Amino acid sequence: MKEKAVVIQMSINRSQLPAPLYTAEQTRVLDRTAIEEFSIPGIRLMQRAGHAVFAEIVERYPSLRSMTILCGSGNNGGDGFVIALLARQKGVKVQLLCVGQNDFADKLKGEAKEAWVQLQAIDPEYQLYADDIDFEGELVVDALLGTGLSGAVRGAYASAIHKINQSSRSVVAVDIPSGLCADSGRVLGCAVRADLTLSFIGLKRGLLTSQAVDHCGELLFDDLKVPEEVCDRIPVNVFRTTSDDLNEFLPQRSRSAHKGNFGRVLIVGGNSGMGGAALLAAQAAMRSGAGLVSLATREAHVTASLVRCPEVMVHAVESTGALAPLLEQAEIIVIGPGLGQNAWSDQMLRAAFASNKPMVLDADALNLLSDRHKSLLRPRDNWICTPHPGEAARLLRSSVAEIEEDRFASVEQLQNRLGGSVVLKGAGSLVCAGEAVYLCNAGNPGMAVGGMGDVLSGICGAFMAQGLSPELAARLAVYVHARSADKIVEKQGERGLLASDLFAAIPGVINGKYE
Template sequence: MSLNPSEDLLHTVDSVKRIEQRAMQQMGLTSCDFMRQAASAILTELLDEFGRPEGLTIFCGSGSNAGDGYMLAEFAANDAIPVQVFELGAVDTLSPSVAQARLAALKSPAQLSVYSQSMQISAGIVIDALIGTGLRGSLKEWYRQAIRQINDCDFPVVAIDVPSGLDGDTGNVPDDAVIADLTITFIAPKQGLFTGRGPVCCGVVVWHSLNVPPEAYGAQPPSVYRMKLPALLEQLPLRPRDAHKAQFGHVMVIGGDIGFGGAAIMAAQASVRTGAGLVSMATRPEHVPPMLARQPEVMAVGVVSGQELQPLLKRSNVLVIGPGLGQSAWSEQLLQKAFDTRLPMVVDADALNILASGRVVSDPTKAQWIMTPHPGEAARLLDISVREVEANRFAAVRKLHEKYSAVVVLKGVGSLVTCDTLGGVSVCPYGNPGMASGGMGDILSGVIGALLAQGLTLHGAAELGCCLHSYAADMASQQYGEHGLAATDLLTFIRGQLNNRDFLDELDE
């Protein structure tokens, strides 16, 4: 069985290397042949993206990434483009294929020089061919200096395969890393380009298969896939003419301790705007009037104890618990009653913090949960540091899934969602820095809860909710800008996506 390559099927670095080796055997090619193909693809992409440059400054290390850089130097210089190559690798330690690529560059009009920090980047486009996928531990000092010089320059920066200093498997940057405007990656997209620091370092990512045949991918299934909103929206059918509210579920939002009423209110509003048939909110009594003033369609009830909450739980078929819940005795009582129902639920915010502390007991193996932690909450749930979570977001989200038997949405740049196929994880390609504001997570939990209520699976609701939420933020920022983007600004755009799907053709391009 073969799996056709796709820009949405992501692989680990080792997986890509195995695909490359299999392709070389099947096609009768060498490493140098692949370097030539990569260099040709890079030059074509540069000309298409930037036009004919005044010159290229290529930073070369000592691994196969440098081989691509040397080949590019030869191709560009022979095309009458001025090329200077700054060499950081020890020439006498180059592999035979990289040495052959270097010899080709030496025979061309390109100018090769041993790198020193005093060298100037004069004009044109800067090419990062320093490390690529070969990152191993801390950077050598002269590599660190070169990366900082690249980042300080005023010219477009293009990274070959993976920006140097970025871990292609995790999206982590353990030291310094190149911040590229464009990253041209080969054979298969690497999973670390799309989460954590990956999107910051990569800029626009372009993938070239280098004509690797589909059969070469068959023995190496992808580890992660990128979600696509158009495909996910197909899970939510258009409503029939004779629809009634009972068909679209009843979401109950539980939260809003003293001083945190807004979080629960926003989650309830999001459930309304995402199409739940009925929405209730159980909160502190003082938060009922503002809820009714803000969204009278929500059936808001004040409760002062878990005992008062218990009979209300029978009304709903989906719970959203955690927005503004707090960590008081009141919070713990409400959470325990919610867990006891075994209803499908979205568990967020302080519900996660209480769960991590062990103050509320539940059997996750019998639960139907979607957990939506940010990195800080994930760290508490796993009893590790935030730095450890961010060092390998893929590992963290899988550990959460294993520990709590839940579908997990690990929020952040390139939010991750656990699933049961293709390596168990998907990544959201949407979102922007404007989302770094209070209340965004509350809106997300309300969106996911509404999708659950409308009949989607736990996994389907988590993926679609994540993409609806992030793409709504992209639409809002395109219209109004990222600065000052408020969580409730997303509601109009979420509703718009659900009701006007013409934009899906644009997303599929």
């Protein structure tokens, strides 16, 4: 009997990523719930996954004539079998490479076995993967390993991954690049470097942070038509921050508003030779909507600061006596940018802490707390702390490698240690305020330059000054910071981006001009 022609639907926008993020176990529960409680056959979900991947391939590579598909023996491989079937029905030449022994087909189970049988009914041709086999397809599809991987990749799977990465062909990963940890985003020995990854049912949190950002390429998502009620059954505590959050929590201002409605921010920093850091934070606070911004810095930096940004009220502060009236007037204190680590730094930090006012702590303020001023380090509800992995490691008495091994666990540990809201900066910056973790997948490598953290601290301070809680202020500040950098990079590229370049984009992002 002649097979019915395959119709591929390509109108779905898979680039719209959902807000909830799931662990590997949670996605398995989603899958089981859809099958057992909503009566969606597992093979149907597998077929939808294969159709979704093949639809994207057809749309992006319309002249494609051949592809190489590498399949493992699990359900990820089953998705690959569906893709192979669709490709062969459409007349695309398929080189199907299966990783395993001569009894590969006998070890297949469940839906993967069903998909294999359907493929074999159409075209039984396949090869067992071997190191000396050359890839024949114009495109490589990675369907080797799914979300169940826990230990390091070994043996033939590791060999296949290395071969994929050495190939000059474009690579499409099915659900997750093989070798990545779906929960943390770290590489488990080795991992496929894909140009495109299409994730299914529940978006895996590890795909958006840590080493995963170098392996996923463009990340897409398809819910495989699983009802929303399935997702409602599975509680999650990790979410993406989006422009919707910005629109919800930063409403339009009253027409009768005045500067006193939007808070007084005091930036404390700019030690000798580091005046620029504190000024960047002050300018960022102004650009982010704070009503009044003061800068307490060393006398040598006053003139330059006023020339650069006359809107900031700059004060020469050489002692706590000069700082006291500024602390009294301030509603939010941002301390750390350019603070340094000397006697002046110690005085400024102790005075700021003694005020008991809401604060944003960054850079050397965090380093001083982890070193000379451990006695001040008690959990507080009214602050935001913004460590990068190095500062986080010092605060937790660990190593950067340990921090990066599981960034989700690390930010929760930091929040337990510090209280308030904690931002763990880096690729896929995380914000934790206790009950939930928020991930920002905006941003780009151009942001790896001095001064970016100072700008972020200023935005955090401005949002707190405008009445947002530390949690909301941190979440939205991280998003605005990263999104602003992306808008600048769209115009000029990543290399050569300056922290001060963001000032041209921050107001537009906050005011919804880049939707």
